[in-house]
Amino acid sequence: MSKQNNETHVEFKGVSKSYDGRTMVVKDLDLGIRTGEFVTLLGPSGSGKTTILMMLAGFQAPTAGEILLDGQPIQDLPARKRGIGMVFQNYALFPHMTVGANLAFPLEVRRMGAEERRERVERVLRLVRLEGFADRKPSQLSGGQQQRVAIARALVFEPSLVLMDEPLGALDRSLRDEMQYEIRRIHRTLAVTVVYVTHDQQEAMVMSDRIAVLRKGVVEQIAVPEGLYEEPTGSFVASFIGESNQLHGRILGTSEADNVYEVETGGEVIHALKVAQCNVGDDVTLSIRPERVKINPEAGRYTNEVDATVEDLTFLGNQLRVRLATCGREDFIATIPNIVGHGGWITGDSVRLGWTTVDCRALNHE
């Protein structure tokens, strides 16, 4: 984790945005970002991530609410005076300028002397490992190199806040992994605050200090990556971050110090951790991670044990994926790490499944 202090760098206070005056693209956003933090806005396409960045950068005005930068409202500050570095989705490099000129541009408009300009450009090129590329045109660079230039340009005037809008969206897998590492390294080196946007949950998990999961303009949950995975507060987050089995059921009763629901689903009664506040008789969604499901456990070891039929087996190298029919569904997934081989099941076998109450989260029914 990078060095941070507890000052709030950016704060969204009840920010809403509508382009057409009718549909809210961002709804009542409250979000605080600490100095030096790497925060990712994660959400499917159209969930309002870019809009939030544009409001922060100053290209869009909020319909309601206010944004504070270092405690100061920035409504009336035009984009060019906010001093925020921005990496655009399609790089937005200036195609008619060389790499060096692209990097010198923000320094020239700040009337910096030629000597210092050259020094800074050199330094930032070294930072993104593009020494010797200053005289190339962007079109003569590969996608990954262009991305590095875009990042360098957003950093060269030493902003304390950098926004990145799906910066790796156009790169292929291996290059992405490399750039993810590079961006983290740069973040650690410079200790800038980064607001990062992606729709790729794995990327978000790899890079972020905290992740804000967005859906339809609403922040569903903000947490550290582990928190999102282990303790999702809604079924959207549970299914968006990693994989989860989602069973729909009805609450029969509560038990055990009031933090466990007994839920009926597909003819089975399941003990689930109380996450959503519901009453007896309400519908809930149960979320169970596939790797937390044990096949044919020792009897009596798990609070939840059900009968199931093997529907399908997929060997994935490091793990075995088993599709099972249980609790009235045929798409229940269990994964078994490939450590000791598996029990030699074949399609049609009857098995017992077991999982703990803690690994079965009762979430609001959607």
Added chain:
Amino acid sequence: MAGPIKLSGGPGYRAKVRALGLVAPLLIFIVVTFVAPLGTMLLRSVYDPVVADALPETLELLEDWDGIELPPEAVYAVAAQEVKRAGAERTLGQVASRVNRVQGGLRSVITRTGRELREIQQGPWRESMMTIDSAWADPAIWYAIRTTGERFTARHYWNALDLQSLPDGSVVRQPEDRRIYLRLFWRTLMISGLITLLCLLLGYPIAHLIACSKPSRANLLLILVLVPFWTSLLVRTTAWIVLLQTQGVLNEFLVTIGLIGDDGRLAMIYNMTGTIVAMTHVLLPFMVLPLYSVMNSIPSTQMDAAASLGATPLQAFLRVYWPQSLPGVGAGALLVFILAIGYYITPALVGGSDGQLISNMIAYHMQTSLNWGLAAALGGVLLLIVLLLYAVYERLLGIEKIGLGG
């Protein structure tokens, strides 16, 4: 497979024949409607066989003539026979008008000579011809005949450039009062440049506005730009007459609001102003369309990026937007300028006398003075200017940079 089409069998052969068959109509069309007319026109500007065909032997004898004294009787004798024959074959009129262009007044001399020689069967021919017209006692007429007798000649081009070749072979400028074409070329270039500039000033913001608009609105605006194309050129030009003439809408309005007096009505048409206003209007779409197509390909994030890097709107425009729109500016300017220097109808209708361009002069020589050689030479000079411009543009911007498509 590189190189020319292989005329033997093989898998690629049929495909190539088919491809050739498919482009053939276009190729033939281009040859018939463009290459051939252009070629004949250019040929006509340097090739004129009429006099050479009508007076072959005379011209042969004149080759030995010193150009200063009168030629000997032998020349008059041959010339008389050939003039008679040309008169009988009805080509003498064409000969006369060509000779007349070298020196005014000789047309009637030659036609009259042809008529009166019919009655004369015997020499001495020199005296007879001098009696018919004293012009035959002046070496100038022989010089004129010899000049027009050249099959291949540069004299149309000398003419088109306000030059003339003297009997001693030197080429000098025309006398002051006969220099018209260079001035007209210059004026055409200046007016075309001004029109191009006006089109750029008017078209750039429009194109920018369209490129920045939402697709639905951009379509509407594009249609508005294109509406003039759907209207006849004559209607558009006439509309300007209605607006700008002395009793026209604009003048009436200015008089009504008292900005000008009834006797101080502005002359805005049938002069240079009329030509400039109407042509700017007619040519504006040719500026807007290439500009729009280039601007449309500039992502809106470019300006956002410039702003996020701290640039003021003016800095962002000058350093980011303008350079990227240059290919469109180049394409539009080249298109408008080249169309303008060859434009004919609009200046003819609203240009009056001082708003005429070189193309109107070409039309005059084609239709009225029937000096097709000179018309062709003027056209040739115009073509050369266009090619030069094209070369300069290529040098400055590179032709591959012309942006007509996004």
